[in-house]
Amino acid sequence: MGSLRSAPARSKSIVITGASSGLGRAAAIHLSKIGYRVFAGVRSEGSAGELAALPPSLGELIPVSLDVTDGTSIARAADFIDHECTNTGLWAVINNAGVCISAPLECIPIDLVRTQLETNVVGALALLQHLLPLLRASGGRVVNVSSGIGNVAPAYLGAYAAAQFAKEALSDALRRELRPLGVSVSIIQPGAIHTPLWGKIRESADQIMSAAPADLSVTYRAKFAAFLEMNEARGQASKTTPTDFADTVAVALAAKRPKVRYRVGLDSWGTVFARRMVPDRIMDAVIAAGLDALTAKNSQQVPAHTALSRAGDHAR
Numbered sequence: 157m158g159s160l161r162s163a164p165a166r167s168k169s170i171v172i173t174g175a176s177s178g179l180g181r182a183a184a185i186h187l188s189k190i191g192y193r194v195f196a197g198v199r200s201e202g203s204a205g206e207l208a209a210l211p212p213s214l215g216e217l218i219p220v221s222l223d224v225t226d227g228t229s230i231a232r233a234a235d236f237i238d239h240e241c242t243n244t245g246l247w248a249v250i251n252n253a254g255v256c257i258s259a260p261l262e263c264i265p266i267d268l269v270r271t272q273l274e275t276n277v278v279g280a281l282a283l284l285q286h287l288l289p290l291l292r293a294s295g296g297r298v299v300n301v302s303s304g305i306g307n308v309a310p311a312y313l314g315a316y317a318a319a320q321f322a323k324e325a326l327s328d329a330l331r332r333e334l335r336p337l338g339v340s341v342s343i344i345q346p347g348a349i350h351t352p353l354w355g356k357i358r359e360s361a362d363q364i365m366s367a368a369p370a371d372l373s374v375t376y377r378a379k380f381a382a383f384l385e386m387n388e389a390r391g392q393a394s395k396t397t398p399t400d401f402a403d404t405v406a407v408a409l410a411a412k413r414p415k416v417r418y419r420v421g422l423d424s425w426g427t428v429f430a431r432r433m434v435p436d437r438i439m440d441a442v443i444a445a446g447l448d449a450l451t452a453k454n455s456q457q458v459p460a461h462t463a464l465s466r467a468g469d470h471a472r
């Protein structure tokens with residue numbers, strides 16, 4: 157299947173995970189519009205139905221049931237894709253599915269940390285282990301979606317940052333292992349882009365802090381509330397769009413020599429700068445100063461009455 161390298165997008169089949177929402181959905185739709193045959197991983201029949209109901213495109217959009225934390229689901233999806241790609245080959249796998257858990261590390265139920273790592277990292281590799289034979293046969297490519305948070309680990313995003321740093325490391329090693337076998341590996345690091353992910357962050361944060369022991373939530377809640385506020389403001393202020401992300405994926409899939417890393421949004425570049433140029437202690441001080449200032453400002457205002465601020469009233 158080596159001829160896929162020079163084939164036009166129209167005859168190329170690709171897989172993208174987490175296509176029901178946000179960046180994955182935008183990319184799946186865009187890639188099918190420009191001619192790819194897209195196997196779009198979704199977890200519910202509702203999401204599959206929504207994608208299937210979209211108007212026909214130049215390519216194809218084929219919803220595939222795929223939960224990347226479930227070995228049986230991965231094996232079934234891979235068998236289906238393998239069968240469907242018998243004649244076409246498979247050009248690319250885009251590991252986009254992800255969750256974002258934000259809370260003080262001391263408060264996060266450990267199973268949620270596992271879910272974070274299983275979804276964003278382990279699931280990506282598990283899927284690739286099934287699909288790499290097809291990619292090796294086609295001389296195809298892997299595109300792993302990480303984050304600017306794969307460069308700098310802010311307080312209260314420790315679990316998410318651990319997953320993104322791990323995905324970066326996994327991608328670096330994969331790139332070095334697969335290059336001699338003719339498969340390229342690129343990483344896409346989006347900065348903040350407004351998607352449903354941001355609402356889910358607040359929802360899970362509220363749940364985690366409501367369930368945390370009272371003394372723990374009292375210890376953390378003022379600073380964590382300030383962090384969430386700051387983080388949400390960052391998301392809302394971002395001018396980067398899911399379309400920018402989708403365009404970048406299209407570039408990574410079509411480039412003659414795909415780059416190791418693609419950044420989407422100026423803030424993603426900012427984290428690269430911070431990682432390379434700013435000493436750790438200075439970075440600690442900058443992050444702490446931002447949170448201290450906001451915490452102080454909030455304490456002078458009417459007390460917030462979100463589930464987060466009430467969290468101290470509940471014991472686990």
Ligand SMILES: NC(=O)c1ccc[n+]([C@@H]2O[C@H](COP(=O)([O-])OP(=O)(O)OC[C@H]3O[C@@H](n4cnc5c(N)ncnc54)[C@H](OP(=O)(O)O)[C@@H]3O)[C@@H](O)[C@H]2O)c1
Nearest residue numbers: 174175176177178179199223224253254303348349351353
């Ligand atoms: N938005 C940003 O600012 C931003 C910035 C940097 C990096 N990223 C990364 O971009 C990727 C997409 O994020 P997004 O903003 O588009 O978030 P999103 O709107 O919440 O979409 C996440 C997608 O992942 C899917 N997913 C979650 N758990 C899954 C599982 N176990 N198996 C399969 N699919 C699963 C979701 O499916 P369901 O609908 O079924 O839950 C959904 O389709 C993530 O990897 C995220 O870390 C996002």
